[in-house]
Amino acid sequence: MTESQPTGRHLIAGQWVEGGEIFRSAPASGEPLTVWSGGRTEIDAAMRAAEEAFATYGWTAREDRALLLEAIAEEIEARGAALTAMGTAETGLPEARLNGECGRTTGQLRLFAEHIRKGDYLDRRHDAALPDRDPLPRPDLRVIQRPMGPVGVFGASNFPLAFSTAGGDTTAALAAGCPVVYKGHPAHPGTGEIVAQAIAAAIAKTGMPPGTFGFVQSNTTEAGEALVTHPLTRAVGFTGSFRGGKALFDLAMSRDEPIPFYGELGSINPVFVMPAALSARGEDIAKAWVGSLTMGVGQFCTNPGILILPAGSEADTFVAAARGALEAIPAQTMLTEGVAEGYRTAVAAAAGGATTLLRTDCSGREGAPALFEVSGSDWLAHPELAQEMFGPAGIVIRAESAAQVMEIARALDGQLSATIQMDPGDTEAAKPLMPVLERKAGRVVANGFPTGVEVADAMVHGGPFPASTSFGATSVGTLAIRRFLRPVCYQNIPADLLPADLRD
Known part of the structure; x- marks a missing residue:
């Protein structure tokens, strides 16, 4: 197989194989790819290899896994040009974004x-x-964090690299010592396969077992359901729709043996x-919000879709500035036709319950x-x-009081996030918000955007x-x-039987 030339095949136990039905990709530009759509059979083979x-x-030793990650x-990087070209064609994202x-x-x-080399994550205790x-002796007790076993990972549509084949879920699992079976996203099968080729090459270079990473292409729900329900799957990482x-x-909870399902749902x-920030720099905040709102055509799970501000004339100025900034931004290509259609449906729903300030018809x-x-009050x-509009749309909420x-x-x-735009004069007003937002969000941001x-x-x-x-x-x-x-506790275990990282 020629490196960086997608074949539409699956990677199972170190071999590129065909299996399942055929589907054709739908790139934003260029020729579609012919891709094998795997199902239960391919997932089973990949999971058994894992x-x-x-x-x-x-x-394996932490150093050996660190060398694998660096080799990947x-x-x-050796396939950088091919990845950028393929990713741009498949997703419509600009070259600078892919780079x-x-x-x-x-x-x-x-x-x-570097993180696993340090070893702090092991949380070793003795x-x-x-x-x-007296009155009872205490045994020798040692505890350490140990890998769970094979992990299933789903690719994300909006990040063909950073949240996909070798993205954060795959990287964290491999770093922990867990083999990965990855279900490719049908929106960018070529990009995913080129990265899978890179991982396969790194596994071969570092002498890791070939089943350490499996890659199954699919455009149906069968492969995903099989990955979650397979008895050998120990945990799942997912980024996508609610x-x-x-x-x-x-499905993960309904298994005979439920497993952790780490879903990031937007x-x-x-x-x-x-108030003080709105008075001092409302127009600047409005323009910065629009920049964040429309970044990547709004196709980020951290897209700041709603903004709350005090009602009044300063809110009028803010809204005018935001509308003016949005009017200058043309329609752009979205990740897939399905994503674009879902966005337009969400916009139409919002128009039915809120006042429309800007809306442009578009298709395809x-x-x-x-x-x-x-x-x-109406909000x-x-x-x-309060439904996510996965695209460049926002709702301004005019609050009638601090209460x-x-x-x-x-x-x-x-x-996922909550943001406060504030000036020093807003500190007292912001204090009661913090305990609420801390309970609502995983990340609280001040004077920035998520x-x-x-x-x-x-x-x-x-x-x-549901984030x-x-x-x-x-x-x-x-x-x-x-x-x-x-965590695994070892009680009175001889040193020669302990994990290497737990020996004295």
């Missing part, structure tokens, strides 16, 4: 390599034996503009900015307005349901490794 690999890979990064996302992908691989303790994620989460990411794969406004009376701002905050569902999630040790990309299915987890940053580990 279980076999775990017998070795789960007990190098192999991805930046490639850097983020390789950067997080290297970040996790209570030495106290044989003479509807799809909730269905898979329910949110509306509220922005609260406090195009998405155009939209802007709505609603009073705080609270119409909870259906109503708090009421709106308390009425919010779980969010798009642009930093990959770092202290990042949390997750939140209370994600596990409020105690993150899919970005090194804390993400904790999702694929479990």
